Amino acid sequence: MNSFNLEKERLEAYAAKEGKKLLVCEAVHPLGKESVWIDAAKDLIDSVEIVREKIGAEKALVLCKGDGKAFEDAAAGKAIEVKTADDVEYGMPFMAPTAVGRYLNGEQGYPCLDKPICTPDGELVCAFLPSAIIRLSGKLPETREFFVNDTNKVTVKQGQTWAEVAAAGGVAEARGVIAGFPDFDVFGEDELAQSFDIWSLEGDEIEAFDANTCITDVALKLITQCNDQTCGRCIFCREGTLQIKLTIQDIQNGKANMESYNLAVNLAKQMVHQTLCGVGTQAGKLFLELADKFGKELEDHITSKDCKALSCKKYITYHVLQNLCTGCGKCVDACDEDAIDGKPRFIHVISKIDCTKCGNCVSACPEGAIVKAGKIKPPGPMRPIPCRRKD
Amino acid sequence: MQIIIDNISVECQEGESILEVALRNNIYIPHLCKHPDLEASGGCRLCSVEIEGEEFPKPACSTYVKEGMKITVRGPKADETRKMAMELILAGHPSECTGCPKYGKCELQSMYQFLGASPEHWHKTSKPVPDNKDNPLIMHLMIRCVRCGRCVHACRDMRGVKVLDYRHIKGEIRIGTKDGVSLADAGCRFCGACIEVCPTGSIMDQVGLITEETTYADAVVPCRATCPAHISIPEYIRAVKEGDCDTAVGIIREKVPFPHALGLVCNNRCEEKCKRGDLNDPLSIRNLKRFAAENDKTQSWKEKYTACAPDTGKKVAIIGGGACGLTAGYYLRKKGHDVTVFEAKKIPGGHMTSGMPAYRIPTEAVLDEVKVIEETGVKIVCDKKIENAAELKKDYDAVLVAIGTSVGKKLMYLPGADLPQVYTALDVLQAQRLGIDYDFGQTVNIIGGGNVAFDAAGTLVRMGKTVNVVCLEKDASQATPSERDAALEEGANLFDSHSNEAILAENGRVCGLQVHKINSFSFDPDTRALIEDAIPDSTYVIPCDSIVFAAGQVTGLTDAFGIELNKFGYPIDPATGKSEYTTSVEGVFAAGDVITGTKFLIDAIAGARDVASLMDKYLGGDGQIDEQLVERKADPHIGRIEGFAGLKRTELKERDAEERKKDFDVSSIGFTCEEGHCEAERCLQCDLRLNVSRPHFWSDFK
Ligand code: SF4
Ligand code: SF4
Ligand code: SF4
Numbered sequence A: 001m002n003s004f005n006l007e008k009e010r011l012e013a014y015a016a017k018e019g020k021k022l023l024v025c026e027a028v029h030p031l032g033k034e035s036v037w038i039d040a041a042k043d044l045i046d047s048v049e050i051v052r053e054k055i056g057a058e059k060a061l062v063l064c065k066g067d068g069k070a071f072e073d074a075a076a077g078k079a080i081e082v083k084t085a086d087d088v089e090y091g092m093p094f095m096a097p098t099a100v101g102r103y104l105n106g107e108q109g110y111p112c113l114d115k116p117i118c119t120p121d122g123e124l125v126c127a128f129l130p131s132a133i134i135r136l137s138g139k140l141p142e143t144r145e146f147f148v149n150d151t152n153k154v155t156v157k158q159g160q161t162w163a164e165v166a167a168a169g170g171v172a173e174a175r176g177v178i179a180g181f182p183d184f185d186v187f188g189e190d191e192l193a194q195s196f197d198i199w200s201l202e203g204d205e206i207e208a209f210d211a212n213t214c215i216t217d218v219a220l221k222l223i224t225q226c227n228d229q230t231c232g233r234c235i236f237c238r239e240g241t242l243q244i245k246l247t248i249q250d251i252q253n254g255k256a257n258m259e260s261y262n263l264a265v266n267l268a269k270q271m272v273h274q275t276l277c278g279v280g281t282q283a284g285k286l287f288l289e290l291a292d293k294f295g296k297e298l299e300d301h302i303t304s305k306d307c308k309a310l311s312c313k314k315y316i317t318y319h320v321l322q323n324l325c326t327g328c329g330k331c332v333d334a335c336d337e338d339a340i341d342g343k344p345r346f347i348h349v350i351s352k353i354d355c356t357k358c359g360n361c362v363s364a365c366p367e368g369a370i371v372k373a374g375k376i377k378p379p380g381p382m383r384p385i386p387c388r389r390k391d
Numbered sequence B: 001m002q003i004i005i006d007n008i009s010v011e012c013q014e015g016e017s018i019l020e021v022a023l024r025n026n027i028y029i030p031h032l033c034k035h036p037d038l039e040a041s042g043g044c045r046l047c048s049v050e051i052e053g054e055e056f057p058k059p060a061c062s063t064y065v066k067e068g069m070k071i072t073v074r075g076p077k078a079d080e081t082r083k084m085a086m087e088l089i090l091a092g093h094p095s096e097c098t099g100c101p102k103y104g105k106c107e108l109q110s111m112y113q114f115l116g117a118s119p120e121h122w123h124k125t126s127k128p129v130p131d132n133k134d135n136p137l138i139m140h141l142m143i144r145c146v147r148c149g150r151c152v153h154a155c156r157d158m159r160g161v162k163v164l165d166y167r168h169i170k171g172e173i174r175i176g177t178k179d180g181v182s183l184a185d186a187g188c189r190f191c192g193a194c195i196e197v198c199p200t201g202s203i204m205d206q207v208g209l210i211t212e213e214t215t216y217a218d219a220v221v222p223c224r225a226t227c228p229a230h231i232s233i234p235e236y237i238r239a240v241k242e243g244d245c246d247t248a249v250g251i252i253r254e255k256v257p258f259p260h261a262l263g264l265v266c267n268n269r270c271e272e273k274c275k276r277g278d279l280n281d282p283l284s285i286r287n288l289k290r291f292a293a294e295n296d297k298t299q300s301w302k303e304k305y306t307a308c309a310p311d312t313g314k315k316v317a318i319i320g321g322g323a324c325g326l327t328a329g330y331y332l333r334k335k336g337h338d339v340t341v342f343e344a345k346k347i348p349g350g351h352m353t354s355g356m357p358a359y360r361i362p363t364e365a366v367l368d369e370v371k372v373i374e375e376t377g378v379k380i381v382c383d384k385k386i387e388n389a390a391e392l393k394k395d396y397d398a399v400l401v402a403i404g405t406s407v408g409k410k411l412m413y414l415p416g417a418d419l420p421q422v423y424t425a426l427d428v429l430q431a432q433r434l435g436i437d438y439d440f441g442q443t444v445n446i447i448g449g450g451n452v453a454f455d456a457a458g459t460l461v462r463m464g465k466t467v468n469v470v471c472l473e474k475d476a477s478q479a480t481p482s483e484r485d486a487a488l489e490e491g492a493n494l495f496d497s498h499s500n501e502a503i504l505a506e507n508g509r510v511c512g513l514q515v516h517k518i519n520s521f522s523f524d525p526d527t528r529a530l531i532e533d534a535i536p537d538s539t540y541v542i543p544c545d546s547i548v549f550a551a552g553q554v555t556g557l558t559d560a561f562g563i564e565l566n567k568f569g570y571p572i573d574p575a576t577g578k579s580e581y582t583t584s585v586e587g588v589f590a591a592g593d594v595i596t597g598t599k600f601l602i603d604a605i606a607g608a609r610d611v612a613s614l615m616d617k618y619l620g621g622d623g624q625i626d627e628q629l630v631e632r633k634a635d636p637h638i639g640r641i642e643g644f645a646g647l648k649r650t651e652l653k654e655r656d657a658e659e660r661k662k663d664f665d666v667s668s669i670g671f672t673c674e675e676g677h678c679e680a681e682r683c684l685q686c687d688l689r690l691n692v693s694r695p696h697f698w699s700d701f702k
């Protein structure tokens, strides 16, 4: 989903306004990273110039974090100023030009309901995210940079599929993709063969995951991002993201029931409509889409204590495979909890009670004899017995 | 235009929010983040309402009316949103109200009770936040903060100070100063707007500032409450700051007719309670009054001030033309009565013109203020001593006894106290101010160590005398240090920790004071007799030509005055046996020092106001003597002032001792324009927060 129509309306409204105007491009990466737009600085600046003229703004301002040199170079000779906004405590709450306006007035950048805001010099603040600027300029480059799973920078061509992008980002067998912060769109396994319009995404983040990643971990990570970004003014955003975050943790820890899960879903429905900016709205939408497309997986955690990805510690156990164990005892040394019982050439046994599921033993075992298990446990002795392996 | 709220058609205008319109029409919609004086922040969603044609509930605070809108306040969808919002707020709030300083006055408490909401389904997200009681005047008890943002808006939009804001603090969103610095360092102006708008017990006045003993307004503006005449101090200081001294004087004159005199000699008890004292030093309230009076160019208050009610035909006589008598006379004349003031001395003004040193309060300054009173039609008859108040009453409808305590006391038990060259401090002051010739000789020993002793000392020094002040107290600790030191700088000698034995004479004239030294002294609690720890064999004589007692004053009244007196010569009302505004003779009233004993100028004026009101009622009036003389501005947008909390108090400068002892001109130098402005700027404007609207409680609606 993008807010293409909304942003067009805003553009027209700005253009119709009399008086001094300032076009602001929010190239501050919302999660505090270096902007991906550094690599596409020239394209972005060109589009800023076009949109500036469309609006009839005398000047444009590009806000970024860290080194703004790439933008400065591209903007040389144009009526575009580049400002590093390192003092922004958290990413600008999005789709809220008033937040940018407040920031430019030396205040905390949070949105408000009041009239459009002017800079101290009396210029009307017209703010857009970079992707919106590109769309509004009508000059859409053929490729766009994204971060896949936070750190893998990937150049995506128009017309590529979600699966291809996930693979380029290091997730070869993706089972889900989420177009990430600040505008969340969730795609399930059956949608990954679709190609997508790179310019329909608001943000620069893509989250991809395969069968080894539990949906609760993905959900927790993204909701936590929202909770970290909340400016605090909306009850449904500030408390809502926190409550959902705690519910996801409960799901992981076996403390949730269907009642609390449904309560969180109802909360998410309210969040979509009862917050002032995209942070709260999108957090609600994210959780609703996850419940829609990965609801079964979430419910399995709650009702059958089952984490298919074998990731939620609460629902897994560690086991020594009796046919592989040589009784070398390396696992005993690796376990800080003294949870492994055994002696030389005896099959070692992990205590269900003492094991904290840290997983240290798995990598310590030279035979690969230690495994995680979910509902179905591998067979094995209750206490150490002599090894069967003779070699 | 018309809209329909809960099936009631109501009138409204373009640009109004649904919430405004509903509240005005007595329809309650719960709301928290919206305060009547502040922009809605729109985040709490307690004001959610259903609008016909809209799928989802909308916040009433920030949804604006459209012709024909149909609104349901408590529809099921709106109720669900509202209830969930309140539950979420409570989930992040401590669960117990008991022990909260806001208990019973809390908007949040009132509202969750109204909504019947409780957070039990949700995760408890309230985390401990340490109380911050380190700031002067203001406590932050942020564990209870629901982050409604009202304080932020009040500080930023209403006041323009921008101290408080939403902050990321330890992984949470909290309200605070940038980087958590103290309020003072953040530029806070301690205006209290944030306290006023906070719907919870999160931002509060420091413990002890608001008490049950006084009204809220008095607690919030302690300077005005402490002033016996309740001069509107913050308002006149604000006018001074704006450079509008005329308005300032008008505001002062709404309560007292002697702004200049008070600005020179008031004992400024208001300053002891000034809240700015909790930051660094109190405002120099008295000196600002003087500054205003001395820079009052156009006297814009005057026309209203001297206009009187139509004549009532009632005649009032006032005995005593001091501050009390003149003040009462002024107000009674304003109420339309025919007022004559009888003054025994040759000029009016009482202590102001004959009981205080000229170098503190010049005669012309007082007479200028008396002249304004005369302009109302008050008749002042000088050189006329009234011997009997009851007799006088026969010719008047009412009589006020306001003769003060104008007779100095001599300690007659001291051997030699009846010698001819033994005087009182009042004699000294009158000698100088009224030109009476007394035989002081060259060296004068003053007995007593209070302020009056040093007034007499300063006056005698200026008359060219050698002055010794002899007193029991070590360092003359009874006197105000600055007044003591001023006289000593001018050359008076202090003999402290000295006890008197006798006044010695030679050939029938005073020649010395026999004294001894003491270590310490006290008074017997039962007999009030002096108990001293004398230093053995320390008796000696301080030679002098005359003695001046500074041992207090009395009324000098006797039964011949025609009204009942107590054994000390103070009039009493036989009904209570105490000194009151009423006396033993109907229609004869008393006020000022003559019933209170020697007090301060402002007490005499405050008493005069009370008695004037009482007498007006006695004469058939309504007793209403308050009047607004001037328009005033109270801009709530006070803005930032760099280093506000640290702004230093401006002290009055004294002329150099060697120079000032040569004449009787005022010894201190009034503020320059710059000093006056700087000092006025230090005021916290404590009254401003009283103008903040009271939020709506559901119990106010039917
Ligand atoms: S939705 Fe969240 S981030 Fe946006 S204004 Fe509301 S509280 Fe702030
Ligand atoms: S702030 Fe109000 S609701 Fe909260 S504890 Fe105090 S009284 Fe109760
Ligand atoms: S301190 Fe009070 S006014 Fe400020 S946000 Fe918290 S509850 Fe609201």
Ligand code: SF4
Pocket (backbone or CB within 6 Å): B154, B155, B156, B159, B161, B162, B163, B164, B183, B187, B188, B189, B190, B191, B192, B193, B194, B195
């Ligand atoms: S300036 Fe006023 S509103 Fe702002 S923090 Fe200080 S006292 Fe509160």
Ligand code: SF4
Pocket (backbone or CB within 6 Å): B221, B222, B223, B224, B233, B234, B237, B273, B274, B275, B276, B283, B285, B682, B683, B684, B685, B686, B687
């Ligand atoms: S700061 Fe100003 S208003 Fe407040 S007590 Fe002092 S003089 Fe009065």
